[in-house]
Amino acid sequence: MAQAKYKRVVIKLSGEALAGEAGFGLDEKVISEVVDQIVEVKKMGVEIGIIIGGGNFWRGREGKEMDRTTADHMGMLATVINSLALQDALERRGVETRVQTALTITRVAEPYILRKALSHLEKGRIVIFACGTGNPYFSTDTGAALRTAEINADVLLLAKNVDGIYDSDPKLNPAAVKIEEITHMEFIRRNLKAMDATAVTICMENDIPVLAFGLFEKNALIRAVTGEKIGTIIK
Helix, strand or coil, rough: CCCCCCCCEEECCCHHHHHHHHHCCCCHHHHHHHHHHHHHHHHHEEEEEEECCCCCCCCHHHHHCHHHHHHHHHHHHHHHHHHHHCCCCCCHHCCCCCEEEECCCCCCCCCCCCCHHHHHHHHCCCCEEEECCCCCCCCHHHHHHHHHHCCCCCEEEEEEECEECCCCCCCCCCCCCEEECCCCHHHCCCCCCCHHHHHHHHHHCCCCEEEEECCCCCCCCHHCCCCCCCEEECC
């Protein structure tokens, strides 16, 4: 078995990725494929935290006529749906998993407590962090950066629908150029949109590398964890 480059990682999954081709809701086949890779990474002895977006159900910015705080809280609740679905899929594979939420929803998940999260990781459990930071006006990217810093993970793995970071949106611009490596500051200066600037700033201030790659490339997550050249590195 390949050796892992990292001891502890945070994986940021987009909600849209879990929707598959339908673009909305949950695709169980897609979730199964994602879980297959996570299980293989777990077998390498890597401690894993996961954050999932909620865009397959709701994005705060979709509520154009709605109070922003209300819309963002709805988005946080969407991440709980995704987190519970992933927890169920992992536990059906025999992997102990805990969901911790930044909003208190104790009937379905634990509240986020750093020391408890660290204890779970040290016991070999996967921890899924739901509800982002628990605050409106902050994205799940920022939540992922914050949790990566708090649990002292070695890297933030940004698993996306595209195979890295481009100088413009490759879905809109066929001439977009893929970036292999970039510094945090240069990412912010160029106003790139693959990750929000607040999240990148947190990573820069805490010396956290970010590896952005296409989730559905063959064995992408495994390749990322073993240090194979893949996607785009922000460091």
